[in-house]
Amino acid sequence: MDNIVKKSVADVFGIEDPAFKNTVVKVFPATPDTPENIKDFVFRSDVLRRLMVWAASVSLPAGFFGATMKRNLMIYGPTGCGKTALAQVFCARTGRSLIRAQCSEDTEPSSLFGTWRLCRPILKEDPSEEAGLIEKGVAGIARAIEKLAIAVKKTTGVGPEMTWVDGPVLRWARMPNSVLLLDEFDQLPPSVAMSLNAVLDGDDILVPETGERVKPAPGNLLAATANTNGRGSAGGNGGSASLYKGAKRQNVATMDRFFVIHTSYLSEAEERQLLMKQTRVNEAVSTAMATLASKIRTQFLGINEDAGAAGTPLEFTITTRNLLNWAMSYTLMVSTGMQSKLALKEALRMTLLDFATPDERKAVEDTWESVVGANA
Ligand SMILES: Nc1ncnc2c1ncn2[C@@H]1O[C@H](COP(=O)(O)OP(=O)(O)OP(=O)(O)O)[C@@H](O)[C@H]1O
Ligand SMILES: [Mg+2]
Incomplete structure (x- = not known):
């Protein structure tokens, strides 16, 4: 070709x-x-x-x-x-x-x-009493056109019919x-x-x-x-x-x-690079974010039904989708004047943590503190 x-x-x-x-x-x-x-x-x-x-x-x-x-x-x-x-x-x-x-x-x-669909003009309900003159006029014209189409179909056989879609x-x-x-x-x-x-x-x-x-x-x-x-x-x-x-x-x-x-999630190093390329966060922030995601996933993956539970399992994960969105909302929050540390937490809540139970939230926030502490 x-x-x-x-x-x-x-x-x-x-x-x-x-x-x-x-x-x-x-x-x-x-x-x-x-x-x-x-x-x-x-x-x-x-x-x-x-x-x-x-x-x-x-x-x-x-x-x-x-x-x-x-x-x-x-x-x-x-x-x-x-x-x-x-x-x-x-x-x-x-x-x-x-x-x-x-x-x-x-x-x-x-x-x-696929399916059969009736391809004919379907009139909406009649305009209400309160409708304006123009709306009532347009509905009247549409009704007249439909009547005309039906009359043409009856006399000539040409007109709206069922169509395969x-x-x-x-x-x-x-x-x-x-x-x-x-x-x-x-x-x-x-x-x-x-x-x-x-x-x-x-x-x-x-x-x-x-x-x-x-x-x-x-x-x-x-x-x-x-x-x-x-x-x-x-x-x-x-x-x-x-x-x-x-x-x-x-x-x-x-x-x-x-x-x-x-397939599974990208590695910590791959996600760190991705965050920097796609979301405008700097190296320190992307490193901390990718580390948290990796730690949380280990706990999420720990509940897989084949391997047996290891440690305390979490019933949710930080997906690549969430990680990217955490970074993007963080970037926006910081650019509108929020302090970086607060924005990191608030953006994480907005992206994911407000879906979590109090215990899960605490587990993630504690892990985050240990990550930030280690990188400080
Ligand atoms: N290898 C990658 N490189 C760049 N971005 C990625 C990569 N993998 C995932 N992403 C980003 O992560 C986000 C989520 O990906 P996607 O919607 O394809 O996930 P999914 O596996 O289909 O999830 P679900 O099971 O929930 O449907 C997308 O915005 C995508 O751009
Ligand atoms: Mg999908």
């Missing part, structure tokens, strides 16, 4: 690793569905390597392998560690379109595949080189997740409502995110699955169709 540029991993993802010296990254022309890039996003070599293998599954020459490769990727790990962002930034850097479907226990096959799966299937992101996949009722098995297999999609057969466009990839491994476990690397309300055990045949990345 024209316009595809081939680049190095260093150019696209900013990773200088000799292990990628022969890796070629295809960059497509961006579309309106290509997400915004996240500058300074920290990629890890091991995660990137898996992304590259996954992407290769749809770009290898026909017949390269005798067997069929999976082209679906499950990214699972604790809340706020960058799973959704990873899929977004991969698309942003490679120019791929991203179709994101938010999964929940209320998701039905029709919310994924594609859901995210079909929109993705029709768009070459796009990624379908099924976010919070483990929230899906297993029967709904299983309705996707043919899609996960890369088969043509049959739409019973319209009789259409949709062939997945070339280069299409599918990714899913989850907090659990689809079997009710957080994987021993980030909290207890019981904290992720609504997560369901999925059918093992569904999970079998995915490659997997079990």
Whole structure:
């Protein structure tokens, strides 16, 4: 295809690793569905390597392998560690379109595949007695137009009717080189997740409502995110699955169709750099913030259901999302004149601590004092 540029991993993802010296990254022309890039996003070599293998599954020459490769990727790990962002930034850097479907226990096959909608002008309720002349006049004109449309439909057969509206799966299937992101996949009722098995297999999609057969466009990839491994476990690397309300055990045949990345929070050193690059905090503040996050996570991760409790567990964590927001609100508070020490505490409360119980708050604040004391 024209316009595809081939680049190095260093150019696209900013990773200088000799292990990628022969890796070629295809960059497509961006579309309106290509997400915004996240500058300074920290990629890890091991995660990137898996992304590259996954992407290769749809770009290898026909017949390269005798067997069929999976082209679906499950990214699972604790809340706020960058799973959704990873899929977004991969698309942003490679120019791929991203179709994101938010999964929940209320998701039905029709919310994924599509549905019939009546595309006709629907009049709002009549304007109230108190409505002004203009509002009443506009409503009158709209009613007249609707009557006219119905009359035209009756006499000529042309007019408003039921229209099929594609859901995210079909929109993705029709768009070459796009990624379908099924976010919070483990929230899906297993029967709904299983309705996707043919899609996960890369088969043509049959739409019973319209009789259409949709062939997945070339280069299409599918990714899913989850907090659990689809079997009710957080994987021993980030909290207890019981904290992720609504997560369901999925059918093992569904999970079998995915490659997997079990991800977790960035390291303390990586987050310190990220804070300085993205939130305008200085080195001392970013060091203290990253240290607190790391200590609190150790306690949060200590309650994972596989390893057994170690020490006093906390039922919440400081996510990368929270850490960045703590730093950004701190920066704003200081810039409006608040004293730095107070702003650190107040920004932490605003970002996270006011959700905590008094005991949890005390545990975090004590840890913070020990961190600040150690860095003073
Ligand atoms: N490696 C990273 N580099 C830069 N920013 C990151 C990184 N990982 C996470 N972030 C930032 O952390 C925030 C949270 O990430 P994201 O929303 O992707 O988390 P998540 O794992 O999908 O969480 P949840 O399970 O709650 O949906 C984002 O603002 C993202 O930019
Ligand atoms: Mg997410």
